[in-house]
Each structure stands twice: as structure tokens, then as C-alpha cells.
Amino acid sequence: MKRSLLVVFVLGLLVMSISCKKSVPADLGKVSFIPQPVELLATGSSFEISKNTSINILKGDEDLALIAQLLKDEVKLFTGNDLVVNEVSSFGKNGINLGVDATINEENKEAYALIINEDQVKISGASGAGVLFGVQTFVQAIQAHKSTEKDVWIVASGQINDYPQYGFRGAMLDVARNFFEVDDVKRFIDLLVYYKLNVLHLHLTDDQGWRIEIKSWPKLTTIGGSTSMLGDGGFYTQEDYKEIVKYAKERFITIIPEIDIPGHTNAALASYAELNCNGKAPELYKGMKVGFSTLCTDKEITYQFVDDVVRELAEITDGPYIHIGGDESHVTELDDYVYFINRTQDIVKKYNKIMVGWDEIAHADIDSEAIVHYWAKGENASMGVEKGAKVILSPSTKVYLDMQYDSLTHLGQHWAAYIEIDSSYMWKPLELVEGINRENIVGIESPLWTETISTMDEIEYMVFPRIIGHAEIGWSPVEHLNWDDYKVRLGKQVPLLEKRGVDYYASKQVPWIKK
Ligand code: TNX
Numbered sequence: 001m002k003r004s005l006l007v008v009f010v011l012g013l014l015v016m017s018i019s020c021k022k023s024v025p026a027d028l029g030k031v032s033f034i035p036q037p038v039e040l041l042a043t044g045s046s047f048e049i050s051k052n053t054s055i056n057i058l059k060g061d062e063d064l065a066l067i068a069q070l071l072k073d074e075v076k077l078f079t080g081n082d083l084v085v086n087e088v089s090s091f092g093k094n095g096i097n098l099g100v101d102a103t104i105n106e107e108n109k110e111a112y113a114l115i116i117n118e119d120q121v122k123i124s125g126a127s128g129a130g131v132l133f134g135v136q137t138f139v140q141a142i143q144a145h146k147s148t149e150k151d152v153w154i155v156a157s158g159q160i161n162d163y164p165q166y167g168f169r170g171a172m173l174d175v176a177r178n179f180f181e182v183d184d185v186k187r188f189i190d191l192l193v194y195y196k197l198n199v200l201h202l203h204l205t206d207d208q209g210w211r212i213e214i215k216s217w218p219k220l221t222t223i224g225g226s227t228s229m230l231g232d233g234g235f236y237t238q239e240d241y242k243e244i245v246k247y248a249k250e251r252f253i254t255i256i257p258e259i260d261i262p263g264h265t266n267a268a269l270a271s272y273a274e275l276n277c278n279g280k281a282p283e284l285y286k287g288m289k290v291g292f293s294t295l296c297t298d299k300e301i302t303y304q305f306v307d308d309v310v311r312e313l314a315e316i317t318d319g320p321y322i323h324i325g326g327d328e329s330h331v332t333e334l335d336d337y338v339y340f341i342n343r344t345q346d347i348v349k350k351y352n353k354i355m356v357g358w359d360e361i362a363h364a365d366i367d368s369e370a371i372v373h374y375w376a377k378g379e380n381a382s383m384g385v386e387k388g389a390k391v392i393l394s395p396s397t398k399v400y401l402d403m404q405y406d407s408l409t410h411l412g413q414h415w416a417a418y419i420e421i422d423s424s425y426m427w428k429p430l431e432l433v434e435g436i437n438r439e440n441i442v443g444i445e446s447p448l449w450t451e452t453i454s455t456m457d458e459i460e461y462m463v464f465p466r467i468i469g470h471a472e473i474g475w476s477p478v479e480h481l482n483w484d485d486y487k488v489r490l491g492k493q494v495p496l497l498e499k500r501g502v503d504y505y506a507s508k509q510v511p512w513i514k515k
Contacts, residue, residue, distance in 0.1 A: 026046045026145050026154050026155065026156030026157075027042050027044070027156050028040065028042040028043075028116065028141060028156035028157060028158035028160075029042040029156075029158070030144075030156075031140060031141050031144040031156065032140075032144065032488065032489035032490075032491075032492035032493070033137060033140050033141075033489070034140075034195065034468055034471070034472055034486075034489050034490065034493065035164075035195065035196060035471055035472040035474075035475035035476045036472060036475075036476040036480040036481075036489075037137065037160045037161075037162040037476075038161060038162045038163060038476070038477060038480075039159075039160065039161040039162070040158060040159070040160050041158050041159045041160075042156065042157070042158040043117070043157045043158045043159070044157065045117065045118050045156075045157040046116075046118070046145075046154045046155060046156055046157050047116050047117065047118060047119075047120070047121055047154075047155045047157060048152050048153065048154060048155075049075065049079055049081060049083075049096075049142065049152070049153040049155060050081065050151055050152045050153075051081050051082070051083075051151050053081070053083055053095055053096060054083060054084050054085070054086050054094070054095040054096070055068050055071055055072055055075075055083050055084070055085045055086070055095065055096045055098065056085075056086045056087075056088050056091055056092070056095050056096065056097045056098070057085065057086075057087055057088070057097075057098050057099070058087070058088060058089070058090075058091075058099060059087045059088065059089055060087075061100070063100075063128035063131075063250075064098050064099070064100070064128065064131060065085075065087075066250050067098060067128065067131050067132050067135055068085045068098055069085065070132070070135065070193075070251075071096070071098070071135045071138070071139070072085055074135075074139045074142075075139075075142065077499055077500070078139065078142055078143045078153075078495075078499060079142065079151075079153045080151065081151055081153070083096075091122075093119050093120055094119055094120050095120055095121075096120070096121040096123070096138075097120060097121065097122050097123070098123050098131050098134075098135070099122075099123075099124050099125075099131070100124070100125055100126075100127060100128060100130075100131060101113075101124040101125070101126070102126055102127070104124050104125075104126050104130075104161075105126045105130075105163055106126075108126060108163040108164070108167075109126050109127040109129060109130065110125075110126065110127065110129045110130050110133060110163060110164050110167065110198070111125070111126040111130050111161075111162065111163035112124060112125045112126065112130035112131060112133050112134035112137070112160075112162055112163075113134070113159070113160070113161050113162075114134045114137055114138055114159065114160040114162070115159050116138075116141070116155055116156070116157045116158055116159075117157050118157065121138065121155070123135060123138060126163075128252060129198065129252035130163075132193065132251065132252055133162070133196045134160075134162075136193065136194060136195070136196055137160060137162065138155075139496075140496065141155050141156065142155050143495050143496055143499075144156075144492075164196065164474065164475045165474065165475060165476065165477060165478070166429070166441065166442070166443035166444060166474045166475070167198075167442070167443060168198070168199055168392065168442045168443025168444070168445070168474075169196065169197045169198050169199060169443055169444065169445075169470075169471060169474035169475060170197060170198070170199030170200065170201055170256075170392075170443065170444070170445035170446070171188070171192055171197060171199070171200055171201070171401075171445065171446050171447070171448065171463070171467060172200075172201035172202070172203055172258075172394075172445055172446070172447035172448060173185065173188055173200065173201075173202055173203065173448055173450070173459070174203040174206070174447070174448060174449045174450040174451075175202055175203065175204060175211050175236075175450070176203055176204060176205050176206035176208060176209045176210070176211055176228075176260075176267075176450075177206060177208050177209070177228065177229050177449065177450045177451045178228045178229055178230050178231055178450045178451075178453060178454040179209060179211055179225075179228050179231060179233060179234035179235070180450075180456070180459070181234070182236065182240050182243060182244060184456045184459070185200075185202070185244050186244070186247050187456060188200070188459065189244075189247060189248050189251060189253055190251075191460070191463070191464075191500075191502065192253060192467075193251045193253070194496070194500070195467065195468055195471035195472075196471060196475055197253070197467075197471055197474070198252055198253055198254060199253065199254050199256060199443075199445065200248055200253050200254070200255055200256070201255075201256040201258060201323060201445060201447070202244075202255060202256070202257055202258060203258045203260065203325075203447075203449075204236075204257055204258055204259060205224075205258070205259050205260050205261075205264070205265070205267060205268065205325075206260055206264045206266075206267065207264055207265065207266035207267060207285045207289075207290070207292070207293055208227065208228060208229050208266070208267065208285055208286055208287075209224065209225055209227060209228050209233060209234075209235075209267050210224030210225050210235065210267040210268055210271065211225055211234070211235045211236055212235060212236050212238075212241060212257065212259075212313065213235060213236065213237045213238050213241075214308065214309050214312050214313075215238070215312060216308040216312065217271075217272065217305065217308060217309070219271040219272060220267070220268055220271050220272075221235040222271075223267075223270060223271040223284070224267035224268055224270060224271040224284075225267070226284070227284045227286055228286070228454075229286050229287075229288075229450075229451055229454075230452075230454040231454055238312070238316050241257075241316055242316050245316065245317065245318050245319075249318055254318075254319035254320075254321070255317065255318070255319055256319060256321045256322075256323050256356065257313050257317055257322060257323065258322075258323035258324070258325055258356075259309055259310070259313065259322070259323070259324060259325065260324075260325025260326075260327070261295055261306065261324055261325055261326070261340075261344065262294050262295040262297060262302075262326075262329055262332050262337065262340045263290075263291060263293055263294050263325070263326075263327065263328055263329030263330065263331070263332060264290065264293065264325055264327070264328065264329075265293045265294065265295050266282060266284070266285045266292070266293040267284065267285070268295070268305075269281060269282055269293055269295070270282050270283060270284045270285070272305075274299070274301050275295055275296060275299075275301065275302060275305060276296055277296040277298075277299070288451055290328050290330075291328040291329070291330035291331065292330070292331060293331065294329055294331045294332040295340070297332060297336040297337070297339060297340040298336065302340075303343055303347070306343070306344055306347055307347050307350075310322060310344075310347050310348055310351055310353070311351055314351035314352070314353050317353070320353060320354050321353060321354050321355075321356050321371070322348050322351075322353040322354070322355060322356070323356040323357065323373070324341075324344050324348065324355055324356070324357045324361070325357060325358060326341055326357035326358050326360050326361040327357075327358035327359075327360055327375070328358075328360075329360065334363065337360075337363065337364070338363055338364045338365070341357065341361050341363075341364035341366070342364050342365050345364070345365075345366060345367070345370065349369070354369055354370070354371060355369070355370045355371070356370070356371040356373055356392065357370070357371075357372065357373060358373050358375055359372050359373060359374045359375055359376060359377050359380035359381050359384065360377075360380060361384070362380040362381070362383040362384035362387065362389070363380070363383070365387075366384065366387055366389050367387070367388065367389070368387070368388030368389060369389075370384070370387075370389045371389060371390050371391065371392055371442060372384030372385075372389050372390070372391050372392070373391075373392045373394060373445070374391050374392065374393050374394060374395065374432075374433065375394045375395070375396050375400075375447070376396055378432075378433040378434065381433045381436060382433060382434070382435045382436065385435065385436055385440045390440055390441070390442045391433075391436060391440055391441055391442065392441075392442050392443060392444070392445050393429055393432060393441060393443070393444045393445070394444070394445045394446065394447055395427065395432055396416035396417075397416045397417040397419070397423075398417075398419065398423065398424055398427045399424065399444065399445070399446040399447070399466075399470055400416050400419065400446075400447060400449070401446050401447060401448040401449075401462050401463050401466060401467065402447075402448055402449040402450070402451070402452070402453065402462060403415075403416050403417055403418065403419040404418050404419075405418065405419065405420055405421075405505055405507065406418050406420060409505075411452050411453055411458055411461065411462060412452055412453070412462060413449075413451070413452065419466065420507060420509060421465060421466060421469065421487070421490070421507045421509050421510055422483055422487070422509055424466040424469055424470070425466075425469035425470075425472075425473070425481075425483055425486055426483055427473070428473075428478060428481070429441055429444060429473065430478070443474055444470060444473060444474045446463075446466070446467050446470045448462060448463055457503045460502050460503040460504065461503050461504065461505055462505075464497065464502050464503070464504035464505065465490055465493070465497075465504050465505065465507070465510070468490060468493065469486065469490070472486065487509065487510050487511065488511060490510050491510050491511040491512045491513050492513050494512055494513050494514075
């Protein structure tokens with residue numbers, strides 16, 4: 001545990017000397033939390049979770065009812081105890097109490113305060129999101145301590161005040177190269193919640209597949225969604241997509257849908273001949289190449305198409321963003337590209353959404369509302385910032401989850417780098433691109449491209465454990481980031497990962513604890 005995490009025992013010793021009820025002293029300061037909380041004070045006593053412990057929420061709070069259910073499920077998974085959830089009109093002095101209290105942090109809605117003492121646990125969030133994050137921290141504290149007698153679990157006492165450094169902490173899943181069912185996406189969302197991430201970017205279209213139903217252009221999915229690289233294709237109906245958005249929203253995760261245009265569009269071009277400059281539809285494509293396709297930027301029908309797609313997508317997307325891709329448009333002339341992105345920006349604004357695009361969009365006349373998604377070129381990110389835009393950081397050499405761990409990894413690619421656990425953890429957002437400062441950065445995102453990946457187990461193997469480190473970079477104060485300390489805490493995530501059935505890469509760099 002780092003020295004900067006001030007752990008005070010005096011109060012705890014006092015409490016213990018008054019009451020010697022607990023047989024096993026527990027220390028909250030020794031729990032291997034990830035992400036590392038901002039402030040932690042151990043008080044040297046403990047709280048017991050038995051079969052009779054209740055989870056309490058105030059009557060009528062729907063957000064908290066779902067969070068209470070999630071906590072109940074987690075407690076059952078880790079302790080075997082099936083706790084009752086009570087809706088109360090005011091909190092008593094016992095049990096695990098969940099509540100929203102905006103005053104705990106006026107500046108940061110995602111903040112929470114977790115207080116564990118002998119009689120009760122209090123998890124207060126500045127909003128529902130904060131309560132959910134506090135619950136995740138509490139679950140990590142529970143699993144760190146064994147039961148002393150059958151069905152009684154000891155949780156170390158203390159206080160945690162916590163809030164994230166960045167308000168945008170995301171992952172991306174490419175469902176275009178290979179398609180993943182709604183249930184897989186829901187599982188992916190569950191895995192993000194455990195580490196306090198709050199954004200899921202879905203890469204919905206690419207050369208190899210169009211995965212979202214657009215009612216005014218039905219062939220996009222009946223033709224464009226009929227194949228994939230390693231499977232039989234597939235797509236989300238708008239009802240499916242709405243179900244994903246709802247599931248994510250209940251867990252305080254924002255869905256960002258991406259329609260990758262004007263390049264990466266072979267599936268759309270194969271579905272509608274009129275979107276091609278030569279009026280001919282190409283064959284569907286199942287290969288690995290990138291950068292060979294483009295919408296016809298000087299046909300008016302192209303903009304009708306973009307307008308319809310953005311309009312339908314905006315209607316079913318709850319969050320503020322639409323991602324328009326814009327990467328690797330190698331067969332679009334630069335002038336045409338700039339013209340296309342400019343018009344697309346107007347369309348996205350017309351439907352009251354914020355345009356996000358890969359770093360190449362900085363070449364266009366983007367305005368200060370746009371967000372440049374840095375992945376490859378620092379100079380593009382800087383150019384975007386000069387135009388007043390903000391930046392999402394996805395440095396491909398650090399956070400690309402499809403990059404192989406080393407030369408023996410049987411999945412993935414290595415064009416950006418081999419990314420072992422140390423390398424994926426050891427970078428700092430503020431040291432990445434010259435001229436980009438804290439106020440220019442929205443947050444960080446870890447993308448998983450799926451050219452070589454087609455099952456949930458494979459997703460998990462590439463994502464875990466690297467994303468756990470990215471979650472800490474996005475959440476914890478920079479002075480808490482330390483590889484030697486982190487790798488030990490990561491090694492202690494084993495029970496959490498295994499009970500949750502996560503198929504992770506057991507890197508030799510990490511001192512994994514024995515099961
Ligand atoms: C680059 S990152 C791409 C994707 C590929 C990925 C494979 C980006 C904006 N474009 O189209 O899937 O590399 O690693």
C-alpha cells in the first residue's frame with residue numbers, strides 16, 4: 001500500500017479496546033482495491049455480514065432498487081448469503097444502507113463515500129452512479145476477508161471518499177468484423193461496471209458488416225449484415241439496440257454508437273449500388289484489409305443516407321454522442337474527405353448530438369463541440385485541440401485490446417505493439433501528446449477490434465486484465481499509479497475474476513495469488 005494513502009489506526013485501536021467483539025482484526029488499508037480510492041481511512045474494527053444482514057434503500061428510488069439487487073447478487077456470489085432488500089422510509093442504525101446524497105461532493109456526480117463501522121455500512125453517492133461505484137468498492141472489501149464461522153463474513157471498518165479523475169472511462173467493442181449477441185454485450189457491460197467504467201462505444205459498421213437496423217435503408221442489414229469475418233453475420237434490430245441502451249443506462253454506462261464513414265463502408269456499398277461513385281455494388285467482404293472503400297462524397301444521395309442513419313440512430317440513443325468514424329479513408333481525396341466530414345458534422349448537430357470521430361477528422365473544419373478520438377497521430381489530436389475540440393485518448397500502443405500480449409498470443413495483431421500488462425499500465429494521459437492538457441481531455445477508452453476474435457471467452461482473454469489497469473488510470477489520482485504496487489493488487493483480483501467467470505490472460509508479470 002502506498003504511503004500517500006494515509007492509513008490511521010489510532011481511532012481503530014480505541015474502538016477495539018472498547019469492544020472486543022470481533023475475533024479477527026481486519027484492515028481496510030490492506031485491501032487491494034482497483035481502482036485505488038482517493039482517500040482511505042482504516043478504523044481497525046469490522047462489520048459482520050451474516051444471513052440476517054439487510055440491504056436498505058429509501059422507498060421509491062428506482063435507481064437504487066436495481067443497485068441494491070446488484071449488491072445482493074454479488075454478496076450471494078462471494079459469501080453465499082442471500083440478503084434481504086428492504087425499502088425503508090428512513091435509515092436505521094443497522095445493515096447496509098444505500099442512499100444518494102448530493103452534498104458529499106458538489107463538483108463530481110460520480111463521487112461516493114463508503115463508511116463501514118461495527119453496526120452498519122453506509123454507501124452514499126453524489127448520484128446513483130456514485131452509489132453503484134461505492135457498491136463495487138464494498139464488494140472488493142468483502143471478498144478480501146474470509147468468513148470466521150459459517151455464513152459470517154468479516155469486512156474491515158473504515159471510511160473511503162472517492163471520485164474519478166476523468167468523467168469518461170470507456171471501452172469499445174467492434175461488433176462489425178464479428179457479430180456479438182445482445183447477451184454478450186450485456187455481459188461485457190457487467191464486466192465494465194466492476195471496475196467503474198462508464199462508457200461503451202459500439203463500433204457498429206465496417207467493411208465486413210453493418211450491424212444496426214436502419215428502417216429507411218433496410219438492405220444495410222439484410223445484405224450488409226449477412227456476413228462476418230469468422231461467423232455467419234448478424235445485426236441488432238432497433239429493439240435489440242434499445243435493450244442494450246437501457247441495460248447500460250441502468251448501470252450508468254453511456255452507449256456511443258459508431259457508424260464508420262466515409263471509409264470502412266464496403267458493407268453499405270454492397271447493400272446499395274447508388275452509394276458508389278460508379279453506381280455498382282461491390283461484393284461483400286470478409287478479409288482483413290482496411291482503407292479500400294469510400295462513400296461517394298459528391299453524390300447528394302450520400303448525404304440523404306447519412307442524414308437518415310444519424311436521425312434513426314439519434315432517436316434510439318440516450319447518450320449525447322454519435323461517433324462517425326472517419327478513420328483510414330485512404331481512397332477518399334483529402335478535399336472530398338473534409339467536405340464530407342463538414343457536412344456530416346452539420347447533420348449530427350441537427351439531431352442534437354455531439355460528433356466524435358477518429359483523429360483524422362481534425363483535418364476538417366470541426367468546431368469546439370466536436371471530440372477527436374486520438375488513436376494514432378498526435379499531430380491530429382493537437383490540430384483538433386487548436387480548433388477548440390476536446391480529445392478522447394486511445395493510444396494504440398498502450399490500450400488497443402486487440403494487440404497481442406507477446407509473440408505467443410494466439411489471438412490479435414501486433415501492428416501497433418505487443419502490449420504486456422506492465423506496458424498497458426505504465427503511461428500517463430498528460431504525458432501522451434505534447435500540447436494537450438488536462439482541460440482538453442475528456443477521458444480514456446480501450447478499444448477491442450475483433451478481426452481475430454469471435455467468442456465471448458476470446459473477448460475476455462484480450463480485455464482482461466489489461467482494462468483493469470486502464471480503469472485505474474482513468475479513475476485514480478496520478479500519484480497513486482505505481483506499477484510495483486499495482487501488480488500486487490492485480491494479483492489479488494483472482495477470486496473476483498474467477499467467481500465472476502472471467503477468462504483472463506494470466507501474465508507471468510503478475511504475482512497471481514493461489515486460488
Ligand atoms: C486500425 S483504430 C483501425 C481498425 C482496425 C484496427 C486493428 C482505427 C481507428 N482503425 O479499423 O480494426 O486498426 O487493430
